[in-house]
Amino acid sequence: MPGGRYRMDQREVVGRAGADGVVELRVHGVSATGPDDLLDRPHVQQVAGDRRGGFYRPRPDQYDSDHAGGVTLEAYRWNNLPAGTAVRTLSMVILLPFMLINLAIWMRPAGAGPDPVFKALCRLFALSLTGMYVLSAVGIALDVIAWKCMSSPECVAGRSWLSWLGGRPAGLRLAVLALVPVAAISLVWAISARPALPLQAFRTADQPNPAQQLTAVGRWDSEPLVGRLRSIHVAAAFVTLDLSLLGARSAQGLSGGTLALAAASVLVLVTCVALLCTPPLTERTEWRLDRVASMLRSFTLGLTVVVWVDVLTSSGSWPEDNGLPGYNLAVVGLFVGQAVLLAALGVVLFRHRNRQPDAAPLLGFGALATAVAAISLAVAFSAELVYRVSDVLNRGAPTADALITSPPRACVWVILGFSLAVLATLAVGGVVSLASRPGRSRAAASIVARDFPDAPADARTRLRQVRRTIARARFTERVVPLAVLYACLAGLAMTTVALGLLPTPPSELIQRYVGLPVGFVNFSIGVGSYLIAAIIVGLIIGGIFAYRTPGFRRYVGVLWDLGTFWPRDAHPFAPPCYAERAVPELTRRITYLVDSGNTVVLTGHSHGSVLLAATLLQLPPRVTDRVALLTHGSPLRRLYARLFPAYVSDEVIHEIAERVGWRWVNLWRDTDPIGGSVFPPQQPDETPTAVGRMAPVDRRLCDPYDVVAPPGDIFPPPIRGHSPCESDRAFDAAVRELADRLRTTGEARPPPRRRC
Numbered sequence: 001m002p003g004g005r006y007r008m009d010q011r012e013v014v015g016r017a018g019a020d021g022v023v024e025l026r027v028h029g030v031s032a033t034g035p036d037d038l039l040d041r042p043h044v045q046q047v048a049g050d051r052r053g054g055f056y057r058p059r060p061d062q063y064d065s066d067h068a069g070g071v072t073l074e075a076y077r078w079n080n081l082p083a084g085t086a087v088r089t090l091s092m093v094i095l096l097p098f099m100l101i102n103l104a105i106w107m108r109p110a111g112a113g114p115d116p117v118f119k120a121l122c123r124l125f126a127l128s129l130t131g132m133y134v135l136s137a138v139g140i141a142l143d144v145i146a147w148k149c150m151s152s153p154e155c156v157a158g159r160s161w162l163s164w165l166g167g168r169p170a171g172l173r174l175a176v177l178a179l180v181p182v183a184a185i186s187l188v189w190a191i192s193a194r195p196a197l198p199l200q201a202f203r204t205a206d207q208p209n210p211a212q213q214l215t216a217v218g219r220w221d222s223e224p225l226v227g228r229l230r231s232i233h234v235a236a237a238f239v240t241l242d243l244s245l246l247g248a249r250s251a252q253g254l255s256g257g258t259l260a261l262a263a264a265s266v267l268v269l270v271t272c273v274a275l276l277c278t279p280p281l282t283e284r285t286e287w288r289l290d291r292v293a294s295m296l297r298s299f300t301l302g303l304t305v306v307v308w309v310d311v312l313t314s315s316g317s318w319p320e321d322n323g324l325p326g327y328n329l330a331v332v333g334l335f336v337g338q339a340v341l342l343a344a345l346g347v348v349l350f351r352h353r354n355r356q357p358d359a360a361p362l363l364g365f366g367a368l369a370t371a372v373a374a375i376s377l378a379v380a381f382s383a384e385l386v387y388r389v390s391d392v393l394n395r396g397a398p399t400a401d402a403l404i405t406s407p408p409r410a411c412v413w414v415i416l417g418f419s420l421a422v423l424a425t426l427a428v429g430g431v432v433s434l435a436s437r438p439g440r441s442r443a444a445a446s447i448v449a450r451d452f453p454d455a456p457a458d459a460r461t462r463l464r465q466v467r468r469t470i471a472r473a474r475f476t477e478r479v480v481p482l483a484v485l486y487a488c489l490a491g492l493a494m495t496t497v498a499l500g501l502l503p504t505p506p507s508e509l510i511q512r513y514v515g516l517p518v519g520f521v522n523f524s525i526g527v528g529s530y531l532i533a534a535i536i537v538g539l540i541i542g543g544i545f546a547y548r549t550p551g552f553r554r555y556v557g558v559l560w561d562l563g564t565f566w567p568r569d570a571h572p573f574a575p576p577c578y579a580e581r582a583v584p585e586l587t588r589r590i591t592y593l594v595d596s597g598n599t600v601v602l603t604g605h606s607h608g609s610v611l612l613a614a615t616l617l618q619l620p621p622r623v624t625d626r627v628a629l630l631t632h633g634s635p636l637r638r639l640y641a642r643l644f645p646a647y648v649s650d651e652v653i654h655e656i657a658e659r660v661g662w663r664w665v666n667l668w669r670d671t672d673p674i675g676g677s678v679f680p681p682q683q684p685d686e687t688p689t690a691v692g693r694m695a696p697v698d699r700r701l702c703d704p705y706d707v708v709a710p711p712g713d714i715f716p717p718p719i720r721g722h723s724p725c726e727s728d729r730a731f732d733a734a735v736r737e738l739a740d741r742l743r744t745t746g747e748a749r750p751p752p753r754r755r756c
Contacts (some may be wrong), residue, residue: 029606247326417493419528
């Protein structure tokens with residue numbers, strides 16, 4: 001039968017290890033296509049796992065005993081875990097701000113420790129993004145359409161999808177259009193509540209060293225915390241809608257029922273904020289906390305129904321001018337609150353910054369830049385949607401009615417501020433690129449001269465291409481300062497949103513105090529709107545091509561795989577963490593291979609090296625004694641140590657090397673903009689004993705290996721950059737070396753006898 005055949009094939013393939021019992025387990029990076037390409041074999045079969053993530057080996061008839069000294073090949077394919085379908089990829093694009101703010105909570109400085117203030121600020125940021133998500137839906141459905149457009153006969157003329165509610169009582173229009181925000185909340189609620197991965201099936205009995213923070217990625221079961229955060233955010237989302245409806249309801253006058261409903265809504269919102277401000281309470285494992293959060297959510301759902309009925313059955317006249325009552329104030333208040341949170345987060349990060357003399361001055365401020373990026377994207381997307389819907393409705397209405405469906409002034413200030421921050425950052429980035437080009441070019445020229453000292457004269461064009469590639473790759477170190485600069489500019493731009501409370505339009509206000517013509521300001525706002533629209537369209541197209549085109553995934557997929565590598569600790573609507581399955585699954589598979597009498601050479605490219613680093617910290621000593629590590633194109637030190645200093649540090653990297661007995665080889669290229677060395681280069685004043693066993697770990701590859709065409713070819717060897725190294729001769733040599741070093745630790749134990 002099929003199941004029995006699968007088990008028989010698995011036993012047959014697993015039993016056919018090399019003569020010395022050495023298995024090379026390959027883990028790909030973000031640019032992998034399929035297991036056949038990863039193994040470089042035309043016919044492979046799956047020996048463990050499922051269609052989303054599994055282990056593959058060459059078919060028995062394709063077995064090659066000459067590969068790397070008789071080492072048996074095996075590959076782990078995980079690229080379907082973070083983006084298995086096009087729908088999931090698009091959902092990640094939609095939920096990008098939620099993913100970024102969830103990423104920020106993992107970027108705390110190394111000296112912050114389990115700081116509850118830092119966690120509370122990040123989770124309050126996440127809650128504000130949920131509120132912004134709801135307010136954008138409220139602005140479109142209730143303010144622009146129900147309140148402004150449907151009250152104007154000219155606006156609904158010729159629009160059958162609006163005219164059936166045109167002229168109806170405002171309470172009926174608001175109640176019907178309130179179903180749009182309800183659907184938006186239900187959408188992200190349903191996406192975040194997808195069935196969890198079968199994590200218990202991948203748990204190991206051995207507990208990892210709790211001192212290594214990176215073990216939290218694969219060991220921590222975040223489902224209880226995510227469930228509580230989900231209930232809190234759902235309650236806050238619905239209560240935001242309730243307060244928006246009650247704000248409009250108050251235009252008829254404050255009655256006792258309206259005040260009671262408003263007081264209950266404010267109480268729910270305060271409770272949500274209080275729960276998020278007490279991380280030790282929220283993160284406790286008691287089941288009573290789950291019931292409290294669930295009861296809070298259920299109470300809010302019932303409150304929303306009561307508010308909806310109250311608005312639907314309201315009678316009397318509604319003053320339908322100047323937009324939805326209280327909406328503009330709510331948007332401005334939320335923006336100002338986010339600016340205050342940004343300032344508080346900056347103070348916390350400055351207090352916990354790395355004070356060592358040789359530390360980078362901006363190291364540890366990645367959380368601030370990421371939080372600003374999340375907020376600015378959410379605010380810009382929300383303002384653009386409101387602005388674009390209003391603009392579409394204005395196109396079909398006479399010019400005299402343009403003010404009827406105009407977007408809130410706060411949204412206009414957001415678009416203007418966001419576009420100015422982006423353009424200013426791009427301008428500074430261009431200046432930095434030009435200013436740093438001579439230094440980067442000199443360094444690249446020195447590398448090329450060292451690698452190709454005897455290059456012929458006709459190779460000048462190829463040498464120039466190599467120098468440019470190396471110079472571009474060295475620009476990565478300047479991205480973090482630019483991100484922090486953007487954070488500062490965007491934070492300043494957010495404070496100008498308070499000007500949306502003024503009755504004067506932005507164009508007239510700028511003309512009065514700055515002197516710019518009204519037409520130029522309006523043109524700038526339009527350009528900013530189209531810039532944001534282009535970013536949204538670009539993200540959607542990028543998500544589609546990242547799923548359909550493996551080559552494009554190398555560039556777009558880095559963001560998704562980086563963001564979904566970390567568990568949901570701040571925002572429950574962020575995409576789920578795939579490392580909570582991949583790391584325990586790798587842990588179990590490696591343990592099984594070692595217990596079957598094999599030694600294992602782990603090879604990881606790019607982000608796969610990070611998965612292997614987290615896995616090695618999970619393995620017990622009896623397993624790591626029979627494991628070696630080969631990484632290539634690894635961003636462990638170059639990116640992760642900069643962005644996540646509390647989880648990937650020099651101490652963690654040394655711990656990984658110690659666990660494998662320094663049987664570790666890291667291959668890197670100067671042309672790689674992502675990967676690099678995992679240990680710092682030796683300083684001139686250090687003695688050779690200071691580096692000890694670090695020296696043989698990092699090994700630089702000459703890329704390309706030549707600048708002239710080899711005999712029988714007309715093209716020179718390609719520049720590999722961040723491509724995997726499996727096809728490089730140095731890779732096979734490193735595998736053989738590590739396999740030999742594993743053999744010297746003791747003969748491979750024979751596999752235990754098993755029952756049928």
